[in-house]
Amino acid sequence: MNHSAPPPLDDQLCYAIYSAGIAIQRTYKPWLDALGLTYPQYLVLNLLWAEDGQLVGRLAERLALESSTLTPLLQRLEAAGLVNRTRDPANARQVIVALTDAGRAMQQKAGCLGAALLEASGQSPEALNALNDKVRTLRNDIYSAIGGWGPGAPAPEADQQS
Structure with a gap:
């Protein structure tokens, strides 16, 4: 083992990606605060806007979180009237999360976040999309090398959202 500093x-690279993520979250914060959302709540809503009515386990898998970590966040989204949680009729041990009308309406209000990132970064949409593709490829390659993505271990699907 090499013990060099x-x-x-x-x-x-890990720090650049980590600190860029924090910078993006700080850019989004004023808009998310105005919407009454945290960044993790915004991520959950994004997954539901793409595919409504998902199992808690599926959401946790896509976010690389434990279901037990996601549950309090979902409870807060439900208390805010943005989602409903119901037992899966096919398997009562599983919970389905679905958007309410207010949750669906939130999608239009959240549209300003991409514009905020474009403005703050000074990058073109094409440049940010290319960077997103490279970072996604890096993430997927790393997860493939270490045996999986998140607690459920399957690799992420080709997610197309920036």
């Missing part, structure tokens, strides 16, 4: 933090 790691490169300076600013030279490490």
Whole structure:
């Protein structure tokens, strides 16, 4: 094993990606605050806007979270009137999460987040899409190498959203 010192933090890809994620979340924060959402809640709603009526386990898998971590977040979204949670009639141990009318309407209100990122980054939509493709490929390659994605371990599907 090589015991040399790691490169300076600013030279490490992991830190660049991590801190860019924080910068993006800080860019989104004023808009999310106005919508009454946290960033993780926004991510859940994005998954439901793409495919409504998903199992909690599926949402957790897509977000690389444990279901037990996701449950309190879903409870808050339900208390806010944005989603409903119901038992799956085919398997009562599973819970289906579906958007309410207010949750569906939130999609239009959240449309400003992409514009905020474009403005704050000074990048073109094409440049951000290319970067997104590269980062997604890196993520998928890493998960393939380490045996899976999140608690459920399957690799992510080709997610097309930025």
